[in-house]
């Protein structure tokens with residue numbers, strides 16, 4: 001899969017810009033705060049429907065403007081696609097894929113597959129569980145739009161359940177039938193989500209362990225740690241088991257005024273040589289583990305989709321030592337990559353590499 005052309009209007013610090021990419025390597029260079037990452041963010045927006053950097057879409061509209069418009073032309077093995085995103089000042093977002101309006105984010109998923117490597121990914125290892133859940137959720141949603149739908153229905157039911165738990169606690173009343181209705185819905189969507197998380201993690205855990213052993217001496221292990229301890233995630237009985245677990249905790253949940261268990265509390269355990277990487281991993285080990293996870297994610301997409309995603313590398317080459325960098329270069333060879341950096345000294349001068357210089361929101365092909 002690759003993108004041919006990105007057009008930006010009033011997006012971030014770009015009034016107007018047009019970039020025609022090479023299907024192979026693209027290097028975007030320039031000083032800090034000139035707009036390099038903004039370009040990767042724009043491309044990535046088409047794969048997720050929302051930015052990984054902001055809370056509200058409005059932040060991406062050029063200061064002082066009313067709306068932003070982005071369009072992207074990209075190709076998979078079957079055909080070429082034209083996508084358009086408009087971000088409006090009132091917070092609304094209008095998306096079109098091949099001239100057809102996209103009314104739900106899940107309809108956008110699985111068109112453009114992209115994997116972002118960014119310096120903030122180190123938080124995957126040391127940061128809070130929410131970052132690791134975001135990683136698995138966005139990776140699975142890219143291939144299974146239904147997963148995004150299930151997540152959204154789960155979270156709607158969870159909000160309703162939590163508000164009921166708060167009012168039951170405040171009024172001191174016993175639980176009513178409505179609680180079971182929400183538990184039923186949470187069990188249904190939760191079971192589906194847990195199964196998908198388990199199978200995703202099974203796959204990327206073996207792949208990332210293999211990759212890690214190529215770049216580091218130690219052993220990397222990754223395990224799914226659901227908040228509801230179930231030995232039977234693979235079985236048909238999971239939904240019932242979840243429902244039972246929720247019902248058995250009614251009393252404690254009312255006392256607490258909020259839900260105590262469910263997929264919103266899941267985590268991944270990452271071990272390096274048998275030790276919890278969150279506590280013990282060195283900076284170098286964290287970098288290797290993140291690299292292994294991300295490369296494993298690209299392999300996962302290739303296995304399930306039949307083609308590689310577009311790889312977006314935000315300023316990561318400079319952080320890697322020579323051996324990790326050459327390993328990464330070997331792994332990304334032959335795929336479309338868009339790389340940002342401040343210094344081009346380490347950049348290949350292959351004929352299919354395009355170079356772009358960015359300064360204060362203008363892009364020039366060099």
Ligand SMILES: Nc1ncnc2c1ncn2[C@@H]1O[C@H](COP(=O)(O)OP(=O)(O)O)[C@@H](O)[C@H]1O
Pocket residue numbers: 011012013014030031032033034035036037038039059060061062063
């Ligand atoms: N909504 C916006 N409107 C105008 N400029 C913006 C907006 N959001 C960010 N910027 C500007 O974009 C620049 C940062 O761009 P970025 O792509 O992160 O830089 P870098 O080249 O370091 O990767 C900063 O100068 C910032 O002020």
Ligand SMILES: [Mg+2]
Pocket residue numbers: 033036037038314315340
């Ligand atoms: Mg940047």
